[in-house]
Amino acid sequence: MYRAIGDIVWGAKAVGIVFQCVTTVVVFKTMRILEPAKTYAQLTAALIVGMSPPLLWASLSGMEIPFYLCIVSVGFYFYVSRRLLPATLVWGLGIWVRPEGILLAFAGVASSREGAFRRLLLLASIVVAYAAFNYGVGHAILPGSVAAKASLTAALIPRLTRILGEWAALWGVPSTSIPLIAGSALPIVLMVVGGAVTLRRFPLLPLYPFGLPIAWTLVAGSAGAGSRYILYVIGPGAILIGIGMVTLADRTPRNLRRLALTCLVGTILIPEGIGALRRAEDHAWNVQNINSMQRRIGEIARSITRPGDALAVNDIGAIGYFSDRYIVDLMGLISPLRPLPENLTLYKPRLLIIFPNWFRRYAAYGSPGDETFCYYDADSTHKYSPLFLVQLAHNTVSARDKMCVFVRQSRSDPPPRSPRKYVY
Numbered sequence: 001m002y003r004a005i006g007d008i009v010w011g012a013k014a015v016g017i018v019f020q021c022v023t024t025v026v027v028f029k030t031m032r033i034l035e036p037a038k039t040y041a042q043l044t045a046a047l048i049v050g051m052s053p054p055l056l057w058a059s060l061s062g063m064e065i066p067f068y069l070c071i072v073s074v075g076f077y078f079y080v081s082r083r084l085l086p087a088t089l090v091w092g093l094g095i096w097v098r099p100e101g102i103l104l105a106f107a108g109v110a111s112s113r114e115g116a117f118r119r120l121l122l123l124a125s126i127v128v129a130y131a132a133f134n135y136g137v138g139h140a141i142l143p144g145s146v147a148a149k150a151s152l153t154a155a156l157i158p159r160l161t162r163i164l165g166e167w168a169a170l171w172g173v174p175s176t177s178i179p180l181i182a183g184s185a186l187p188i189v190l191m192v193v194g195g196a197v198t199l200r201r202f203p204l205l206p207l208y209p210f211g212l213p214i215a216w217t218l219v220a221g222s223a224g225a226g227s228r229y230i231l232y233v234i235g236p237g238a239i240l241i242g243i244g245m246v247t248l249a250d251r252t253p254r255n256l257r258r259l260a261l262t263c264l265v266g267t268i269l270i271p272e273g274i275g276a277l278r279r280a281e282d283h284a285w286n287v288q289n290i291n292s293m294q295r296r297i298g299e300i301a302r303s304i305t306r307p308g309d310a311l312a313v314n315d316i317g318a319i320g321y322f323s324d325r326y327i328v329d330l331m332g333l334i335s336p337l338r339p340l341p342e343n344l345t346l347y348k349p350r351l352l353i354i355f356p357n358w359f360r361r362y363a364a365y366g367s368p369g370d371e372t373f374c375y376y377d378a379d380s381t382h383k384y385s386p387l388f389l390v391q392l393a394h395n396t397v398s399a400r401d402k403m404c405v406f407v408r409q410s411r412s413d414p415p416p417r418s419p420r421k422y423v424y
Contacts, residue, residue, distance in 0.1 A: 008321075012062035019066035020059035024050035026073045027235055031242050033080050034198075038246050044265055045242035048187075049073075051272050052234055053279035054170065054226055060283060065228055068097045072104065072208075073235040080202055084112055088119040092126035099146050100229075102127065103215055104208060111204045145333045150219045160217045166227045167213040170234060172271070186267050190244030191237055197247050198240065206240060209233035225397065241268070286397040290318055292424035293390050293403055297353060298322030300388075301405070305350045312340075312349035314358055315399070330354065344377035344384065350408055352384040355400040374415065375406060384408055385415035391423045 028046035035041050049055060058065035071094040078087035091105040105126075109119045131141040138144060153159060171187040195206030212233050216223065223230045245264050252260045298319040301311055305325055312328040313319050320327040328347045329335040335343075340362045344352070352375060356363070363373040364383075375384040384406035395401045407416065 009062065013060050016059035016062065016066045019070040020050070020055060023055075023066065023070045023073045023235060026070065026077050027238055030073070030077045030080055030239055033077075034239070034243060035246050038242075040261060040265065041242035041246045044245060044268065045238040047269055048238040048241060048272065049235055051269065051276055053272070053275040054228075054231055055234060056276055057226060057279055057283050057286075058228065058231060061228075063228065064097050065231055068094055068101065069232050069235055071097060071101075072232045075104070075108065076205065076208075076236050076239070079108065079111075079204060084108070084114055085119055085122065088123055089126075092123045095126065095130050098232075099142055100216070100219070107204055107207070144336075151221050153221065156217060159221050160214065162221075163213050163217050163223050163230070166223045167230055167233070170227060170231070171237070186264070187237075187241050190248070190264075191240040192244070193247050194240030194243035197243055205236055209237040209240065282396060285394060288424075289392055289395060289397045293392055293398055294318035295322050296422075296424075297390055297403060297405060301325065301351055301353065309350040310347045311351050311353060312343055312347065313353040314355060315353075315403070319353060330359075339378075341376060341378040344375065344382070344408075345379060348377075348382075348408065351387070352406040352408070354404060354406075356402065356404050357400065372415070376411075381411055382408055383411055383413075385413075386419040387416055388420040388422065391421065393423055 024046050027049045028042050031038075031042040031045045055066070055069065058069070071090055075087045075090040075094070078084070078090060088105065088108055091101060091108050094101040095105060105123050109116060109123055134141050134143060168188065171191065172185055191206075191209065195210065198205045213223070213230050216230055220229070245261070248264070249257055249261050294315060295318045299322050301319065301323040302325065305311070305323070307324075308326070310326040310328055311319070311323055312330055314330045316327050316329050316331075316334060326347075327334070328343055328349055330340060330343060331337070338346070340359055343349075359375070362375050364376055365373045372386065374386070376382070377384075387405045387407045389402055389404045391402045392398060409415070
């Protein structure tokens, strides 16, 4: 895709759009297997996925979300087709995209006794290869991002409440700004009905969309920006909604059936279309935020440093790409997690680019009442003084409104005069 388009950003967006479209078709074909005579249910399930505001956002994000969503959906297509070995293969390979996919893969093996041993061997070989690759590259069987983002806690109830709230928002219970279908609990009702109908024949189909947020609660405290770590429930959830519609429609008197279906479909798809328009504005602001803060800082960093210089940052994406410099990840995703002063001593980065309030404990202030501060390396031979700051006037996506750039100096050097502040 990059060779064809010539731009990595547009290439990533194009790949996301392609996988979003493929997933929509796969969901349609899966519904055709389950309800071959109900075209309205097939189209509704497909449109729920194709028009989903958070999935439209995800398809343009450049992240792995649409790819893994497609993997999940293709696996369920094979699953309801009773082709369990291909389903295991697809879900197993999905571990390379999302490590938590191992739960779905093993659940798929356990969901049926048919060829279970052969499927278990297949999955085990994929897992072993995955672990060996990670160990060979990073000396750990899982990517560093897993350890950095995972967290265990005894306070599961508040965490479960929060993540279930994010999950419910995907189906219309308003608690965030990105509901899949705004202002209606009807989709959850239809999912429950569809889940009850399919539980005996295809137990994994309802267990995955209802169980993923609960399983996620055990290992992480948040579903991520835009609930991105649990968006994969939308594909199978849409299938359950379609089956729930068929079930209710079949129990409606014939003279009222067409009216009932029109109301059901309209109640779901019309608010979803409105939500997509709102999400488009959110996406525009997200792009503005990243361009104004992370991209701009990355480009400035490239212009004031030399090839071979290192940058110590707490947000590695756009800054790493646009700066084209060696990146020290202070959050431990691609670099070993160490205290800030130790990283400054070990790597001697030319610039320190951070959200200052994430590193308050290391800030060294001047005289009493002086609001200026700097950071010292581990042996206090060098300091990092503020060079400039970027602030977002309307922040929709960045973890903080302010990001500051600090420059490496000897301890006795005077700090830069009047650090500049850019507001966008």
